[in-house]
Amino acid sequence: MKITVVGTGYVGLVTGTCFAETGNEVTCVDIDANKVKKLSSGQVTIYEPGLEKLFERNLKEERLFFTTSLEEGIRDAEVIFLALPTPPGADGAADLSFILKVADQLGKLLTDYKVIVDKSTVPVGTAEKVIAAIAQNCKTAFDVVSNPEFLREGVAVDDFMKPDRVVIGTNSERARKIMGELYAPFVRQGNPIIYMDEKSAELTKYAANSFLATKISFMNEIAVLCEKLGADVDMVRRGIGSDDRIGKRFLFPGIGYGGSCFPKDVQALVKSSQDVEYDFKILNAVMDVNERQKLFLVPKIKAYFNGDLKGKHFALWGLAFKPNTDDIREAPALYIIDALVAAGATVTVFDPEAMENVRQLIGDKVQYAEHQYTSLDHADALIIATEWSVFRTPDFHKISASLKNKVIFDGRNLFEVARMKEMGYHYESVGRITIA
Numbered sequence: 001m002k003i004t005v006v007g008t009g010y011v012g013l014v015t016g017t018c019f020a021e022t023g024n025e026v027t028c029v030d031i032d033a034n035k036v037k038k039l040s041s042g043q044v045t046i047y048e049p050g051l052e053k054l055f056e057r058n059l060k061e062e063r064l065f066f067t068t069s070l071e072e073g074i075r076d077a078e079v080i081f082l083a084l085p086t087p088p089g090a091d092g093a094a095d096l097s098f099i100l101k102v103a104d105q106l107g108k109l110l111t112d113y114k115v116i117v118d119k120s121t122v123p124v125g126t127a128e129k130v131i132a133a134i135a136q137n138c139k140t141a142f143d144v145v146s147n148p149e150f151l152r153e154g155v156a157v158d159d160f161m162k163p164d165r166v167v168i169g170t171n172s173e174r175a176r177k178i179m180g181e182l183y184a185p186f187v188r189q190g191n192p193i194i195y196m197d198e199k200s201a202e203l204t205k206y207a208a209n210s211f212l213a214t215k216i217s218f219m220n221e222i223a224v225l226c227e228k229l230g231a232d233v234d235m236v237r238r239g240i241g242s243d244d245r246i247g248k249r250f251l252f253p254g255i256g257y258g259g260s261c262f263p264k265d266v267q268a269l270v271k272s273s274q275d276v277e278y279d280f281k282i283l284n285a286v287m288d289v290n291e292r293q294k295l296f297l298v299p300k301i302k303a304y305f306n307g308d309l310k311g312k313h314f315a316l317w318g319l320a321f322k323p324n325t326d327d328i329r330e331a332p333a334l335y336i337i338d339a340l341v342a343a344g345a346t347v348t349v350f351d352p353e354a355m356e357n358v359r360q361l362i363g364d365k366v367q368y369a370e371h372q373y374t375s376l377d378h379a380d381a382l383i384i385a386t387e388w389s390v391f392r393t394p395d396f397h398k399i400s401a402s403l404k405n406k407v408i409f410d411g412r413n414l415f416e417v418a419r420m421k422e423m424g425y426h427y428e429s430v431g432r433i434t435i436a
């Protein structure tokens with residue numbers, strides 16, 4: 001099948017590459033000429049494990065093309081995916097201007113039947129708006145399908161190639177058949193394609209992300225309570241996770257959720273609820289807890305240094321909002337950096353993949369270390385903000401040799417508390433006993 005993907009960010013590039021991998025001819029369109037130039041010349045523009053190999057193969061086999069021209073990009077396509085940004089607007093609602101602008105352009109360009117697929121995360125009712133925007137100028141038949149994307153950055157290729165489920169929202173038989181064919185190779189193991197109406201598909205994505213964010217904030221509150229009551233959140237987590245109804249996954253406490261999805265999607269669902277005069281109480285609490293949790297370590301750090309961080313220097317490991325990605329959108333590390341710098345401290349950071357993005361965003365607000373261990377030189381303490389595997393079993397001799405004091409504030413509970421005590425560290429983590 002010939003398909004087009006409009007928007008080649010984290011979702012669009014993975015979507016386009018994976019559809020090419022199953023034999024489709026894919027043209028990816030982006031307004032960012034620099035990105036298109038890099039991609040066309042074989043350079044992958046995001047860090048995503050496993051993507052490069054697939055990308056190179058499909059570029060070489062001439063199943064993957066890039067252009068800045070929407071007109072050229074959609075010419076022969078049967079299906080057009082919109083993988084465009086839907087950032088939060090000033091009132092928290094998803095900003096649909098990227099989607100509706102392209103929909104408007106498509107209306108002028110369509111000359112034969114095509115399926116236009118919303119892959120972006122969009123509020124209920126967006127499919128109707130996209131239909132209206134296209135129909136204004138369009139003289140040919142078309143269908144709009146809601147097909148939300150559930151991939152997780154860091155394992156996006158695996159998630160796309162073997163999705164837990166594919167959700168397809170459409171009432172058109174014609175579109176349903178085409179979408180079913182396109183996705184058939186991805187669900188051969190038996191995971192379902194779930195067909196539904198457009199509105200239910202749109203809400204499914206927000207419900208999924210909001211539920212997961214709720215799970216995180218819930219565990220973060222349990223962690224706070226553990227510290228106050230003298231319990232150990234690791235034990236509680238294991239104790240509850242073995243119940244099938246709760247499940248083991250996604251129960252790890254930490255310094256809050258970040259990224260380009262959970263914060264904006266929870267906010268957008270709250271706004272959608274307000275618009276229909278419904279007060280979604282749980283989600284308001286989920287957001288409040290997360291705001292507090294992002295800075296969870298800061299009072300602990302201040303308390304350790306008797307409330308005065310002026311002139312203190314910190315090493316910070318982990319900038320990406322989670323491991324295996326270079327995405328720093330809404331990353332808790334950035335909030336911690338702001339708080340430390342505002343309190344008069346200096347920070348040297350290290351991240352395996354996200355340094356360049358941080359440099360572009362905050363420049364010389366922090367210093368950038370070449371290596372995880374050189375970041376520690378002359379630091380008063382180490383702070384850990386992202387659970388990259390490479391931080392899990394570090395060389396503690398190197399750490400203690402470089403740090404001024406053996407002090408670690410760990411926002412991701414990477415190390416065993418007892419082991420840290422044995423090694424003589426002052427170690428603070430989330431929801432567990434502090435070893436002084």
Ligand code: NAD
Binds near residue numbers: 008086151261
């Ligand atoms: P992104 O910001 O990484 O990429 C968006 C791309 O669209 C950019 O390359 C941008 O240049 C391009 N673009 C903007 N306007 C354009 C236009 N008029 N024509 C062509 N290209 C244009 O965004 P993303 O993270 O890929 O997210 C896209 C959507 O998918 C969002 O709605 C997001 O909520 C949703 N989503 C994201 C993830 C994720 O993990 N990132 C997962 C599931 C769903």
